[in-house]
Amino acid sequence: MRALADLHNHSCLSPCASLEESPSLLARLARERGLGFVALTDHNSALNCPAFDEACRREGLAPLFGIEACSVEEVHVLCIFGRVEPALDFGLRLRSALIPLPYDPEKLGDQVVVDADEEVLELVDFYLGAALILGFDEICAEAAERGALVIPAHVDRPMFSVSSQLGFLPPGPYDAVESMREPAPELRGGHTAISGSDAHYPEHVARRPFAVELPDGASELRGDSLLEALRASLRAGLVRPSWGGQA
């Protein structure tokens, strides 16, 4: 079977994302716009994943639970799990490694934890957009060890990418690389390249998904079995990215 997947989406927990972008709105728009598999990947935190899990259940959508981690070199990497608990655990781990920066919600944006009915549960009072004191290699290795899909984000972007911060893609346990356009071979490093919406606003949802070929019946998979099916297809290159969308 072939489905549309999008592994890079933010919610109102990310300081730079729209307040409107609740996990439930993300799930609803993803379904309306034809996505089958969707990951929530807020900056350095998975606290909206429980709400996203419930919202996707209501929409009949297959959820994945991720974090877009920001390394000490300010490289972004997607770390994606099949279940909520390991994502929350990894989030707790990253919490202890966040560089404390002054956080003014007025200037930087609110960081809102909600439930699936958009009720506010918590306002996070430390800045999630900061870098971690963990190196890119360390984060990738630890996420892989915890069973996550490891996908360096927007590798060809002029900021927060392996190309802008390191100048190259170091060898690592990647399941794919995410790119805005077809990446140069050295940024791909022999890995499968996917597109991703990096949605921060409702209008961004599903702007750059990728098509993925999965075993028949995969739309019924959830949790770790879904994650492993996706990993196998990514590693086998059974994808068709949508390049050339709005950057």
Add this chain to the structure above:
Amino acid sequence: MLISELESSLGIGMEVAQGDYSDRELSTGYASDLLSDVMANAKADGVLVTVQAHKNAVAVASLVGLAAIVVCNSRPLPDDMISSARAEGVAVFRTPATAFEVSGRLWAGLRRP
């Protein structure tokens, strides 16, 4: 040193990339290419010396209250960086000199007697 004096007083090739700012005295300087480091340690009314030429550098500058950004190594400046710097009133200069060279000259110019 005033922001407007940056261009001439450094004695190196300096191009004004965004000149729409209210002129004022520079307090100090900060050299860094990591935006989280700039956010944590740069001082208001200072000048940032960096190779980070994109609109996030401007966002951090305006957050900290920096007066100016000097982009080194003749890095290309994207249009959206210039337009957001204009909107925020942050001066942007560009030079072929390195961050080391610019910092050295700024240090001499900004040091208080």
